[in-house]
Amino acid sequence: MTIAERPIDLDHLNRYTGGNRGLNEEILKLFEDQCSSTLAQLEELAKQDGAGSKSWHELTHTLKGAARGVGAFGMGDIAAEAEKIPQDQGAAIEVVHRLKNKACAIQLFVEQLLNSPA
Numbered sequence: 289m290t291i292a293e294r295p296i297d298l299d300h301l302n303r304y305t306g307g308n309r310g311l312n313e314e315i316l317k318l319f320e321d322q323c324s325s326t327l328a329q330l331e332e333l334a335k336q337d338g339a340g341s342k343s344w345h346e347l348t349h350t351l352k353g354a355a356r357g358v359g360a361f362g363m364g365d366i367a368a369e370a371e372k373i374p375q376d377q378g379a380a381i382e383v384v385h386r387l388k389n390k391a392c393a394i395q396l397f398v399e400q401l402l403n404s405p406a
Contacts, residue, residue, distance in 0.1 A: 295394040297359035298401075304357075309406055316398045319358045323391045326351045330370070331384050339373045339380030351387070363390040 296316065305311040326347050333344050352367035370383040 295360060295362060295390065295397045296401075297361060300359035300361075313402055315358060316401070319354060319360070320391075320395055320398060322354055323351070323363075323394070327384065327388055327391060330380075330387065334377065334380035334384045337375060337377040337380075339370075339377065340375035344373075344380070345371060360390075360394055363387065363394065366390055 298312070301312055301315065305315065330344070330347055330351075333339065333341065333347070338344050348367050348371040352364050352371060355361070355364035355367055366383065366386050370380075370387065373379045373383060
């Protein structure tokens with residue numbers, strides 16, 4: 289897997305953590321938890337036709353910032369798209385699906401990272 293294909297840009301994360309493996313792991317675990325919670329809320333809003341609402345905007349904006357902060361730029365880009373969705377249930381459901389797929393890739397990457405030798 290090339291650096292561009294990785295769900296998390298570890299070079300980016302390492303610039304903030306000094307390459308401290310323990311700190312990277314802690315940050316990525318917190319990010320995974322935040323993703324799970326945020327995506328559940330976004331999915332519920334999408335089902336209720338809540339895209340475009342203040343809650344939708346705040347959640348997508350927060351996810352965008354958190355993703356970009358840890359180097360999950362692909363997820364950050366999708367969250368930025370989601371942030372701009374008007375009240376359109378079909379578009380909201382589609383973008384939540386894309387975010388969930390990206391979250392699965394991130395989770396797998398983090399699991400592999402945590403299980404790799406130091």
